Amino acid sequence: MTSFTDILCPTPQGLYCPPGDFFIDPTRPSPRAVVTHGHSDHARAGHGSVLATAETLAIMGARYGEAFTPARQAARYGEKHRIGDATVWLSPAGHVLGSAQAVIEAHGRRIVVSGDYKRRPDPTCAPFEPVPCDVFVTEATFGLPVFRHPDDGKEVAKVLHTLELFPERCVLVGAYALGKAQRIIALFRRAGHDAPIYLHGALEKLCGLYTSLGVELGDLRLAKDADKVELMGRIVMAPPSALGDRWSRRLPEPVTAFASGWMRVRARARQGGIELPLVISDHADWDELTATLTELSPQEVWVTHGREDALVHWAGLNGLKAKPLHLAGYDEEGGEGPEGDGLKPPEAA
Ligand SMILES: [Zn+2]
Ligand SMILES: [Zn+2]
Numbered sequence: 600m601t602s603f604t605d606i607l608c609p610t611p612q613g614l615y616c617p618p619g620d621f622f623i624d625p626t627r628p629s630p631r632a633v634v635t636h637g638h639s640d641h642a643r644a645g646h647g648s649v650l651a652t653a654e655t656l657a658i659m660g661a662r663y664g665e666a667f668t669p670a671r672q673a674a675r676y677g678e679k680h681r682i683g684d685a686t687v688w689l690s691p692a693g694h695v696l697g698s699a700q701a702v703i704e705a706h707g708r709r710i711v712v713s714g715d716y717k718r719r720p721d722p723t724c725a726p727f728e729p730v731p732c733d734v735f736v737t738e739a740t741f742g743l744p745v746f747r748h749p750d751d752g753k754e755v756a757k758v759l760h761t762l763e764l765f766p767e768r769c770v771l772v773g774a775y776a777l778g779k780a781q782r783i784i785a786l787f788r789r790a791g792h793d794a795p796i797y798l799h800g801a802l803e804k805l806c807g808l809y810t811s812l813g814v815e816l817g818d819l820r821l822a823k824d825a826d827k828v829e830l831m832g833r834i835v836m837a838p839p840s841a842l843g844d845r846w847s848r849r850l851p852e853p854v855t856a857f858a859s860g861w862m863r864v865r866a867r868a869r870q871g872g873i874e875l876p877l878v879i880s881d882h883a884d885w886d887e888l889t890a891t892l893t894e895l896s897p898q899e900v901w902v903t904h905g906r907e908d909a910l911v912h913w914a915g916l917n918g919l920k921a922k923p924l925h926l927a928g929y930d931e932e933g934g935e936g937p938e939g940d941g942l943k944p945p946e947a948a
Pocket of ligand 1: 638640641714715929930
Protein backbone atom coordinates (compact mmCIF):
# COMPACT_ATOMS: atom_id res chain seq x y z
CA MET A 600 0.00 0.00 0.00
CA THR A 601 1.50 3.29 -1.03
CA SER A 602 1.36 6.21 1.36
CA PHE A 603 0.40 9.71 0.34
CA THR A 604 3.99 10.89 0.63
CA ASP A 605 4.94 8.37 -2.08
CA ILE A 606 2.79 10.48 -4.40
CA LEU A 607 3.70 13.94 -3.13
CA CYS A 608 6.33 14.90 -0.61
CA PRO A 609 7.74 18.15 0.72
CA THR A 610 11.38 18.86 -0.20
CA PRO A 611 13.56 21.95 0.28
CA GLN A 612 12.68 23.13 -3.23
CA GLY A 613 8.97 22.51 -2.96
CA LEU A 614 6.41 19.72 -3.29
CA TYR A 615 7.78 16.80 -5.32
CA CYS A 616 5.81 14.07 -7.09
CA PRO A 617 8.05 10.95 -7.36
CA PRO A 618 5.82 8.94 -9.77
CA GLY A 619 5.76 11.88 -12.20
CA ASP A 620 9.24 13.22 -11.35
CA PHE A 621 8.06 16.83 -11.21
CA PHE A 622 7.76 19.66 -8.70
CA ILE A 623 4.82 21.94 -8.00
CA ASP A 624 5.72 25.65 -7.73
CA PRO A 625 9.40 24.84 -7.10
CA THR A 626 11.33 27.62 -5.40
CA ARG A 627 14.55 26.70 -7.25
CA PRO A 628 15.18 25.92 -10.92
CA SER A 629 13.94 22.35 -11.48
CA PRO A 630 13.88 20.02 -14.49
CA ARG A 631 10.09 19.78 -14.58
CA ALA A 632 7.61 22.13 -12.92
CA VAL A 633 3.86 22.40 -12.64
CA VAL A 634 3.06 26.02 -11.77
CA THR A 635 -0.22 26.96 -10.09
CA HIS A 636 -0.20 30.71 -10.80
CA GLY A 637 1.91 33.68 -11.84
CA HIS A 638 2.82 35.27 -8.48
CA SER A 639 6.58 35.52 -8.33
CA ASP A 640 7.00 33.29 -5.29
CA HIS A 641 5.19 30.42 -7.05
CA ALA A 642 6.21 31.04 -10.66
CA ARG A 643 9.97 31.35 -11.04
CA ALA A 644 12.16 31.44 -14.10
CA GLY A 645 14.68 28.79 -15.07
CA HIS A 646 12.79 25.49 -14.97
CA GLY A 647 13.50 22.87 -17.65
CA SER A 648 9.82 22.68 -18.51
CA VAL A 649 6.66 24.31 -17.20
CA LEU A 650 3.10 23.01 -17.30
CA ALA A 651 0.56 25.71 -16.41
CA THR A 652 -2.52 27.42 -17.81
CA ALA A 653 -1.99 29.53 -20.94
CA GLU A 654 -2.67 32.65 -18.83
CA THR A 655 -0.03 31.73 -16.25
CA LEU A 656 2.49 31.04 -19.03
CA ALA A 657 1.67 34.44 -20.56
CA ILE A 658 2.15 36.14 -17.18
CA MET A 659 5.51 34.37 -16.70
CA GLY A 660 6.54 35.46 -20.18
CA ALA A 661 5.61 39.07 -19.42
CA ARG A 662 7.50 39.06 -16.15
CA TYR A 663 10.63 37.09 -17.03
CA GLY A 664 10.87 37.33 -20.80
CA GLU A 665 9.69 34.67 -23.22
CA ALA A 666 12.82 32.56 -22.62
CA PHE A 667 11.82 31.80 -19.01
CA THR A 668 11.77 28.09 -19.87
CA PRO A 669 12.81 26.10 -22.96
CA ALA A 670 9.63 24.00 -22.83
CA ARG A 671 6.19 25.33 -21.96
CA GLN A 672 3.07 23.24 -21.94
CA ALA A 673 -0.31 25.00 -21.77
CA ALA A 674 -3.01 23.07 -19.94
CA ARG A 675 -6.71 23.85 -20.06
CA TYR A 676 -8.71 23.46 -16.88
CA GLY A 677 -9.80 19.84 -16.58
CA GLU A 678 -7.51 18.53 -19.34
CA LYS A 679 -5.61 15.44 -18.16
CA HIS A 680 -1.87 15.14 -18.70
CA ARG A 681 0.11 11.96 -18.19
CA ILE A 682 3.51 12.66 -16.65
CA GLY A 683 5.49 9.49 -15.87
CA ASP A 684 3.23 7.33 -13.72
CA ALA A 685 1.09 10.26 -12.58
CA THR A 686 -1.86 12.05 -14.13
CA VAL A 687 -2.05 15.80 -13.60
CA TRP A 688 -4.83 18.26 -14.30
CA LEU A 689 -5.61 21.83 -13.34
CA SER A 690 -8.77 23.19 -11.77
CA PRO A 691 -9.60 26.90 -11.19
CA ALA A 692 -8.37 28.37 -7.89
CA GLY A 693 -10.13 31.76 -8.03
CA HIS A 694 -6.95 33.55 -6.93
CA VAL A 695 -5.67 35.55 -9.96
CA LEU A 696 -6.11 35.23 -13.73
CA GLY A 697 -5.04 31.73 -14.82
CA SER A 698 -4.61 30.46 -11.27
CA ALA A 699 -5.12 26.74 -10.81
CA GLN A 700 -5.17 23.99 -8.29
CA ALA A 701 -2.94 21.11 -9.33
CA VAL A 702 -4.73 17.75 -9.14
CA ILE A 703 -2.40 14.77 -9.02
CA GLU A 704 -3.58 11.20 -9.44
CA ALA A 705 -1.33 8.17 -8.91
CA HIS A 706 -1.67 4.71 -7.40
CA GLY A 707 -5.43 5.20 -7.18
CA ARG A 708 -5.13 8.24 -4.92
CA ARG A 709 -5.81 11.89 -5.57
CA ILE A 710 -4.00 14.86 -4.04
CA VAL A 711 -5.05 18.44 -4.74
CA VAL A 712 -2.57 21.29 -4.29
CA SER A 713 -4.49 24.54 -4.08
CA GLY A 714 -1.57 26.90 -4.66
CA ASP A 715 -3.29 30.02 -3.35
CA TYR A 716 -7.05 30.39 -3.54
CA LYS A 717 -10.14 32.31 -2.55
CA ARG A 718 -13.82 31.44 -2.69
CA ARG A 719 -15.52 34.78 -3.28
CA PRO A 720 -16.32 35.96 -6.81
CA ASP A 721 -13.62 37.88 -8.68
CA PRO A 722 -14.52 39.51 -12.02
CA THR A 723 -10.98 38.88 -13.32
CA CYS A 724 -10.70 35.11 -12.94
CA ALA A 725 -12.57 31.81 -12.99
CA PRO A 726 -14.11 30.80 -9.66
CA PHE A 727 -12.55 28.14 -7.40
CA GLU A 728 -13.86 24.68 -8.10
CA PRO A 729 -13.81 22.21 -5.23
CA VAL A 730 -12.29 18.89 -6.32
CA PRO A 731 -13.00 15.85 -4.12
CA CYS A 732 -9.67 14.39 -3.00
CA ASP A 733 -7.83 12.17 -0.53
CA VAL A 734 -5.37 14.89 0.46
CA PHE A 735 -6.02 18.63 0.19
CA VAL A 736 -2.94 20.83 0.34
CA THR A 737 -4.03 24.28 1.48
CA GLU A 738 -2.43 27.62 2.15
CA ALA A 739 -3.15 29.43 5.43
CA THR A 740 -2.15 33.03 4.69
CA PHE A 741 -5.14 34.30 6.68
CA GLY A 742 -5.51 31.21 8.84
CA LEU A 743 -6.56 32.98 12.04
CA PRO A 744 -10.15 33.63 13.15
CA VAL A 745 -9.44 37.39 13.27
CA PHE A 746 -9.17 37.43 9.47
CA ARG A 747 -12.64 37.79 8.03
CA HIS A 748 -12.68 39.75 4.80
CA PRO A 749 -15.67 42.08 4.38
CA ASP A 750 -17.73 42.54 1.21
CA ASP A 751 -15.35 43.88 -1.46
CA GLY A 752 -18.07 46.07 -3.01
CA LYS A 753 -18.32 48.01 0.26
CA GLU A 754 -14.55 48.45 0.38
CA VAL A 755 -14.30 49.97 -3.12
CA ALA A 756 -17.34 52.16 -2.38
CA LYS A 757 -15.21 53.87 0.31
CA VAL A 758 -12.84 55.05 -2.40
CA LEU A 759 -15.64 56.39 -4.60
CA HIS A 760 -17.17 58.16 -1.61
CA THR A 761 -13.80 59.76 -0.78
CA LEU A 762 -13.54 61.11 -4.34
CA GLU A 763 -16.95 62.74 -3.95
CA LEU A 764 -15.94 64.34 -0.66
CA PHE A 765 -12.59 65.64 -1.93
CA PRO A 766 -12.91 66.43 -5.64
CA GLU A 767 -9.68 68.45 -5.61
CA ARG A 768 -7.63 65.52 -4.34
CA CYS A 769 -6.99 62.07 -5.79
CA VAL A 770 -7.10 58.64 -4.19
CA LEU A 771 -3.86 56.75 -4.58
CA VAL A 772 -4.64 53.03 -4.30
CA GLY A 773 -1.74 50.68 -3.56
CA ALA A 774 -2.28 47.18 -4.92
CA TYR A 775 -0.06 44.26 -5.93
CA ALA A 776 0.87 44.38 -9.58
CA LEU A 777 -0.50 40.94 -10.45
CA GLY A 778 -4.13 40.20 -9.72
CA LYS A 779 -5.04 42.67 -7.04
CA ALA A 780 -4.62 45.82 -9.15
CA GLN A 781 -6.73 44.41 -11.99
CA ARG A 782 -9.38 43.07 -9.64
CA ILE A 783 -9.73 46.45 -7.90
CA ILE A 784 -10.03 48.22 -11.25
CA ALA A 785 -12.71 45.73 -12.33
CA LEU A 786 -14.54 46.30 -9.03
CA PHE A 787 -14.49 50.08 -9.61
CA ARG A 788 -15.96 49.49 -13.07
CA ARG A 789 -18.61 47.19 -11.65
CA ALA A 790 -19.53 49.92 -9.15
CA GLY A 791 -20.22 52.25 -12.09
CA HIS A 792 -16.98 54.25 -12.07
CA ASP A 793 -16.21 54.66 -15.78
CA ALA A 794 -13.85 57.66 -15.58
CA PRO A 795 -10.22 57.11 -16.62
CA ILE A 796 -8.10 55.34 -14.00
CA TYR A 797 -4.45 56.38 -13.88
CA LEU A 798 -1.63 53.88 -13.50
CA HIS A 799 1.89 53.90 -12.15
CA GLY A 800 4.16 52.61 -14.93
CA ALA A 801 4.85 49.39 -13.01
CA LEU A 802 1.23 48.31 -13.47
CA GLU A 803 1.01 49.03 -17.18
CA LYS A 804 2.34 45.74 -18.53
CA LEU A 805 0.16 43.37 -16.50
CA CYS A 806 -2.97 45.50 -16.94
CA GLY A 807 -2.30 45.39 -20.68
CA LEU A 808 -1.84 41.63 -20.53
CA TYR A 809 -5.13 41.15 -18.65
CA THR A 810 -6.90 43.28 -21.24
CA SER A 811 -5.35 41.29 -24.10
CA LEU A 812 -6.55 38.09 -22.40
CA GLY A 813 -10.12 39.37 -22.39
CA VAL A 814 -10.50 41.02 -18.97
CA GLU A 815 -12.31 44.37 -19.41
CA LEU A 816 -10.64 47.16 -17.42
CA GLY A 817 -12.01 50.27 -19.15
CA ASP A 818 -10.14 53.53 -19.79
CA LEU A 819 -6.63 53.22 -18.30
CA ARG A 820 -4.00 55.95 -18.65
CA LEU A 821 -0.48 56.50 -17.40
CA ALA A 822 -0.26 58.89 -14.44
CA LYS A 823 3.05 60.25 -15.71
CA ASP A 824 1.35 61.64 -18.82
CA ALA A 825 -1.19 63.65 -16.77
CA ASP A 826 -0.75 66.93 -14.89
CA LYS A 827 -2.00 67.69 -11.37
CA VAL A 828 -5.24 69.26 -12.54
CA GLU A 829 -6.16 66.28 -14.69
CA LEU A 830 -5.59 63.94 -11.71
CA MET A 831 -7.93 65.81 -9.35
CA GLY A 832 -10.89 63.66 -8.39
CA ARG A 833 -9.30 60.62 -10.03
CA ILE A 834 -8.21 57.17 -8.94
CA VAL A 835 -4.49 56.49 -9.30
CA MET A 836 -3.20 52.93 -8.91
CA ALA A 837 0.36 52.06 -7.88
CA PRO A 838 2.30 49.10 -6.53
CA PRO A 839 2.66 49.18 -2.72
CA SER A 840 6.35 50.11 -2.94
CA ALA A 841 5.47 53.39 -4.71
CA LEU A 842 2.99 54.65 -2.12
CA GLY A 843 5.40 56.63 -0.01
CA ASP A 844 8.11 57.46 -2.52
CA ARG A 845 8.96 60.51 -4.61
CA TRP A 846 6.72 59.39 -7.42
CA SER A 847 3.57 60.23 -5.45
CA ARG A 848 4.65 63.83 -4.82
CA ARG A 849 3.40 64.91 -8.21
CA LEU A 850 -0.15 63.85 -7.36
CA PRO A 851 -2.79 66.35 -6.09
CA GLU A 852 -2.92 65.81 -2.28
CA PRO A 853 -3.36 62.04 -2.56
CA VAL A 854 -5.49 60.16 -0.06
CA THR A 855 -3.46 57.00 0.36
CA ALA A 856 -5.36 53.72 0.24
CA PHE A 857 -4.03 50.19 0.28
CA ALA A 858 -5.88 47.02 -0.67
CA SER A 859 -4.80 43.97 1.30
CA GLY A 860 -6.16 41.39 3.69
CA TRP A 861 -3.57 42.72 6.13
CA MET A 862 -5.49 45.98 6.36
CA ARG A 863 -7.69 44.16 8.86
CA VAL A 864 -4.83 44.88 11.27
CA ARG A 865 -5.22 48.59 12.02
CA ALA A 866 -1.73 49.01 13.43
CA ARG A 867 -0.33 47.75 10.17
CA ALA A 868 -2.25 50.34 8.20
CA ARG A 869 -1.08 53.11 10.52
CA GLN A 870 2.55 52.03 10.31
CA GLY A 871 2.34 52.07 6.54
CA GLY A 872 0.87 55.58 6.54
CA ILE A 873 -2.37 54.32 5.02
CA GLU A 874 -5.31 56.69 5.47
CA LEU A 875 -7.84 54.50 3.74
CA PRO A 876 -7.26 50.80 4.44
CA LEU A 877 -9.20 48.51 2.09
CA VAL A 878 -9.62 44.96 3.35
CA ILE A 879 -9.55 43.17 0.01
CA SER A 880 -7.58 39.97 -0.38
CA ASP A 881 -7.00 37.38 -3.09
CA HIS A 882 -6.57 34.75 -0.38
CA ALA A 883 -9.25 32.80 1.45
CA ASP A 884 -10.17 34.24 4.84
CA TRP A 885 -10.68 32.11 7.94
CA ASP A 886 -14.29 31.30 7.06
CA GLU A 887 -13.39 30.35 3.49
CA LEU A 888 -10.50 28.16 4.62
CA THR A 889 -12.53 26.26 7.18
CA ALA A 890 -15.60 25.99 4.92
CA THR A 891 -13.40 24.54 2.18
CA LEU A 892 -11.93 21.91 4.49
CA THR A 893 -15.41 20.99 5.72
CA GLU A 894 -16.74 20.77 2.17
CA LEU A 895 -13.90 18.61 0.88
CA SER A 896 -13.47 16.53 4.06
CA PRO A 897 -10.29 14.90 2.75
CA GLN A 898 -8.53 12.07 4.56
CA GLU A 899 -5.66 14.45 5.21
CA VAL A 900 -5.09 18.20 5.11
CA TRP A 901 -1.58 19.52 4.54
CA VAL A 902 -0.93 23.19 5.22
CA THR A 903 1.82 24.78 3.15
CA HIS A 904 2.41 28.34 4.33
CA GLY A 905 0.92 31.14 6.38
CA ARG A 906 -0.69 30.74 9.83
CA GLU A 907 -0.46 26.96 9.81
CA ASP A 908 -0.88 26.26 13.51
CA ALA A 909 -4.36 27.67 14.02
CA LEU A 910 -5.75 25.95 10.93
CA VAL A 911 -4.16 22.62 11.84
CA HIS A 912 -5.61 22.96 15.34
CA TRP A 913 -9.07 23.79 13.97
CA ALA A 914 -8.90 20.78 11.63
CA GLY A 915 -8.04 18.47 14.51
CA LEU A 916 -10.97 19.76 16.58
CA ASN A 917 -13.24 19.12 13.61
CA GLY A 918 -12.19 15.54 13.00
CA LEU A 919 -9.75 16.15 10.14
CA LYS A 920 -6.22 14.80 10.13
CA ALA A 921 -3.98 17.77 9.40
CA LYS A 922 -0.31 18.66 9.43
CA PRO A 923 1.84 21.71 8.64
CA LEU A 924 4.44 21.32 5.88
CA HIS A 925 6.43 24.45 6.80
CA LEU A 926 7.36 25.07 3.17
CA ALA A 927 9.85 27.88 2.82
CA GLY A 928 9.96 30.40 0.02
CA TYR A 929 6.30 31.34 -0.33
CA ASP A 930 5.40 34.90 0.58
CA GLU A 931 2.07 35.87 1.95
CA GLU A 932 0.92 38.00 -0.94
CA GLY A 933 2.70 37.12 -4.08
CA GLY A 934 6.31 37.86 -3.29
CA GLU A 935 5.80 41.50 -4.13
CA GLY A 936 7.78 42.89 -1.25
CA PRO A 937 8.94 42.68 2.37
CA GLU A 938 6.39 41.49 4.92
CA GLY A 939 4.47 40.11 2.00
CA ASP A 940 2.56 43.33 1.49
CA GLY A 941 5.18 45.68 0.16
CA LEU A 942 4.87 47.97 3.18
CA LYS A 943 7.88 48.62 5.31
CA PRO A 944 8.28 46.24 8.25
CA PRO A 945 7.28 47.85 11.58
CA GLU A 946 10.89 48.33 12.71
CA ALA A 947 11.67 50.37 9.63
CA ALA A 948 8.46 52.35 9.34
ZN1 LIG B 1 1.40 32.25 -2.30
ZN1 LIG C 1 -0.50 33.90 -5.01
